[in-house]
Amino acid sequence: MKMEPIASQLATAPPRLSVVVPCYNEEAVLDMLEARLSAACAAQMGDDFEIVLVNDGSKDATWAKISALAARNPHVLGVDLSRNHGHQLAVTAGLQVCRGDLVMIIDADLQDPPELLGDMLAKIDEGYDVVYGKRRERLGESRFKRATAAMFYKLLNRMADHEIPLDTGDFRLMTRRVVDQLNAMPERFRFIRGMVSWIGFEQVPVEYDRDPRAAGESHYPLHKMIRLALDAITSFSTLPLRIASHLGVMMGLIGFLMLGWALVRWMADGTIIGWTSLIAVVLIMGSVQLLILGVFGDYLGRLYLENKRRPLFIVREIRSQRPPAARAVAPEPFEPLAVVPTWIPAGQRD
Ligand code: UDP
Numbered sequence: 001m002k003m004e005p006i007a008s009q010l011a012t013a014p015p016r017l018s019v020v021v022p023c024y025n026e027e028a029v030l031d032m033l034e035a036r037l038s039a040a041c042a043a044q045m046g047d048d049f050e051i052v053l054v055n056d057g058s059k060d061a062t063w064a065k066i067s068a069l070a071a072r073n074p075h076v077l078g079v080d081l082s083r084n085h086g087h088q089l090a091v092t093a094g095l096q097v098c099r100g101d102l103v104m105i106i107d108a109d110l111q112d113p114p115e116l117l118g119d120m121l122a123k124i125d126e127g128y129d130v131v132y133g134k135r136r137e138r139l140g141e142s143r144f145k146r147a148t149a150a151m152f153y154k155l156l157n158r159m160a161d162h163e164i165p166l167d168t169g170d171f172r173l174m175t176r177r178v179v180d181q182l183n184a185m186p187e188r189f190r191f192i193r194g195m196v197s198w199i200g201f202e203q204v205p206v207e208y209d210r211d212p213r214a215a216g217e218s219h220y221p222l223h224k225m226i227r228l229a230l231d232a233i234t235s236f237s238t239l240p241l242r243i244a245s246h247l248g249v250m251m252g253l254i255g256f257l258m259l260g261w262a263l264v265r266w267m268a269d270g271t272i273i274g275w276t277s278l279i280a281v282v283l284i285m286g287s288v289q290l291l292i293l294g295v296f297g298d299y300l301g302r303l304y305l306e307n308k309r310r311p312l313f314i315v316r317e318i319r320s321q322r323p324p325a326a327r328a329v330a331p332e333p334f335e336p337l338a339v340v341p342t343w344i345p346a347g348q349r350d
């Protein structure tokens, strides 16, 4: 295969910027995305960037589109996952494969404006390690989604052992040292914005208005949002495990009061009425105990799945006009998070 001069240059040195884009059924927006993102990157970086498009087991023509883009554009690197692994793991795959000194994460649907790159870079130049997008307006999102998101972040921050910024998604620019740390974190249940905030260094928000989706539809139905919320809470807090003891103390106190009251009644009039209150106590105690058992079960199940140490994702194929990085494994002491197969030059096999 004949290499363009730019492609051979990219092959030798890591680019200054990588942009990681998770794509699930995004055939309708990919062309628009490539145009706007390339323009935004070229304006800031000249030729020194790569765009990593991760196909997360799409059911539509997303991968065909990505392969075509990779064959045409030397900046594009296509990563095809073996099946749908979910948004957070698709981003994780992109972060493992990309090589840039700076890494931006952005959604495929252009809800987050790529043009914010300039502002984000300015903050990096000031010495920050993480610049995250903070949503001022959320256009085109239902009132329900906004209200539940707001409630969730409040709850999370109450429970989490450390601060997680409000009203942020995964749209952000990070330095290589942050990405390396992130790649070294082996956990399966990933809540990336929380993990980045846990890593520390200097982090700063830039505010922006979130646009409606450019095309296609949201892939975050309610049940996926709930799953992400549960991942976030169980990854960053053990408070639910301690609820049992708090409740136990509370119930114990109430129990003693009720016992005192029952004894007084017994001495006063020797009563035996009380079926209703008895049933109430049995039902409430029974459901509280089952609920707490469920919470324990949830943590235990996660522990079990983590403990298997399976790869987080499986890559079917990588397409680009240059070989991908050998950086697709996590640094010691962790085992590789994923096995990346041989590279197939874009356009060579179709
Ligand atoms: N996404 C993904 N895998 C999934 C679901 C979503 O890679 O299983 C990607 C999707 O293509 C998009 C991003 O994650 O780039 C955010 O998804 P979406 O825009 O549907 O969520 P919303 O913005 O509505 O919360």
Ligand code: MG
Pocket (backbone or CB within 6 Å): 107, 109, 111, 213, 218
């Ligand atoms: Mg979206």
